[in-house]
Amino acid sequence: METIVVVAHPRLEDSGTQRFLKEAVSDLNYVVWHELRVNSAGHFDKIAEKNNLRDKDRIIFQFPLYWYSAPALLKQWIDEIFDMTDAAWLQKKELGIVVSLGQPLREYRLGGREGIALSELLSPFKAFAKYLGMTLMPLFIVEQFSYQNEKQHQKLMINYQQFLELPRAFDFDQKQRWFENKLKQKLETCSENKGDLEKILEEFTERHDQLSDLKNEINLIRRKDDYYGEP
Amino acid sequence: METIVVVAHPRLEDSGTQRFLKEAVSDLNYVVWHELRVNSAGHFDKIAEKNNLRDKDRIIFQFPLYWYSAPALLKQWIDEIFDMTDAAWLQKKELGIVVSLGQPLREYRLGGREGIALSELLSPFKAFAKYLGMTLMPLFIVEQFSYQNEKQHQKLMINYQQFLELPRAFDFDQKQRWFENKLKQKLETCSENKGDLEKILEEFTERHDQLSDLKNEINLIRRKDDYYGEP
Structure with a gap:
């Protein structure tokens, strides 16, 4: 099974979380790490970007939660490369979301400080996967990476690698x-x-x-x- | 009461809906029409954009639904000009969302083709308003503008003008x-x-x-x- 990790971070070089996850991917033979960057005109090369996805079985959108949704960079990539009238080529592929949080997960629940579940905030991806006939994987959450200790980091790395490599309901x-x-x-x-x-x-x-x-x-x-x- | 309409559309010049709404605003004395455009470096002028909002009582985010959320342009503007650590200046302002749909509204409900309510898809704005202490107005929906007849357009114009000008629960x-x-x-x-x-x-x-x-x-x-x- 071939997997691509589409990484959208506005300041990628400053992100310890993404550096760590990239390291975790470097061990894996069938997983491609793909960092989103616009070209000099401020856009994406639609054909090249689509070609990156074609032979993959599993597509991962990986990003930090910015103002309660994906960073603009990911949305721009989606807006520019996917057509609502050309959806067939993505059917049966799996879609995984890896979201990193600066706040504790417990805040995103009824009565929490944010009060809205992460699954509700990220529901546009549910509709997106449904429209394209993709199978949505269970949300993978990286919670306050910088506050985690060494043991938690090790556990995260294994869970993350398994999320990328193993069949869906392993x-x-x-x-x-x-x-x-x-x-x-x-x-x-x-x-x-x-x-x-x-x-x-x-x-x-x-x-x-x-x-x-x-x-x-x-x-x-x-x-x-x-x-x-x-x- | 002063209102600003922040218009985010990736191809504004092609949008009949936005042309129509702009015409509706031109009649109104206390409503500013503000079209989002990035500068030559592909970014927004943070200070200028914030200054546009400071003296306004009501801020409107106006956009077409693109892949189940706001276009990347609006998200970029939000990501670039708002700070989570500098929220006080927006407190007590009203936030209104004007969203235009290419599909019928009835699809965005339990059992509809999309199956997810618009209020769920747009929940990041609820969290956004809550965090900043803004009062969220009831969602204003422009449904399939190009299929509407003359009479529906007239009604839309009046409802839209009232949404911008009248007190919240008029x-x-x-x-x-x-x-x-x-x-x-x-x-x-x-x-x-x-x-x-x-x-x-x-x-x-x-x-x-x-x-x-x-x-x-x-x-x-x-x-x-x-x-x-x-x-």
Whole structure:
């Protein structure tokens, strides 16, 4: 599966969040990082921009929330390159939104300081995907990146990479396998600490099998419960 | 009351709707028409743009719906001239949205072709107004202007002028008085058909008094009903 990350940030070079996410993408073989920049006339090259998207299965719009919606740069790109009368070529592609917030997510809810849910503020993308026949992925939120600690950053990187690479509704097993593959890749490319990595991989795979067995058992118990329990 | 209409249209010269609304504004003494255009560097003059708004009581954002939100031009203007850390100067001002639709309004509802209400798509402006302490006016919608007939256009012009000039929650009486004033102004400036206009004004004023009497009577009856009727 091929993915393109369309990055719209008015001051990209100042953004620690985008620098971090770019680093996360550099590891991935089937993900293209595409930063939006207007040409000297202040516009986008419609044909070139469309061609960037054609062979992709998943298109990501990635931006910071600016005044409660995407920055003007992304809207300009959308206004200039998409036609309402030429929608067929985008059908069946997936659309993912990666939005970064300067404020805590809890403010975007009933009674919060902003009082309007992020899903409502970003509803134009829902209508956009619907019109073009694209499948909208669950919103990916980067919440106050600069306040996150090292551990949270690591978790973010993994979640983000999985969001870009894994099939849409991925399950526990796919997530585990994804990890194993990443470890194997690391083993192939690295020269130091090979022994340590091998041990981690071995243990991880062993636990994966144990966890899969456990999951199966739970499923069996659950089915029994369903059968004997209340309807 | 001073009003500014901030017009954001990517191809303003091609828009029959905006030409029509501009004509409607040309009659009004306390309404400024302000078309957004970037400078040669592709940006807005922040200080000049802010100064345009300072002495206004009502600010109107006027635009066609483009891909389910405002055109990039308006978003760029917002992103460039407003600061989240410098909001006090806009407090207590009114914010009105005039949005024109190429599609029928009925599509923007549960089960309609678009399936999302206009008020949801435009919710970023609700958050915007809330953050800045502005009072949001009821959305003004221009629906499929080019399909409207002459009579609908006349009605649109009056509703639009009243939206710009009258106090926010205007009542029947204010609406009537607004008409009378417009007729009087016309009488002062025109040279032809003065007699006809005078007759219309006379009849209008007479009916206004009759209608006011009727309204008062209805209110009295209603109050009685409230008193004797069910709680």
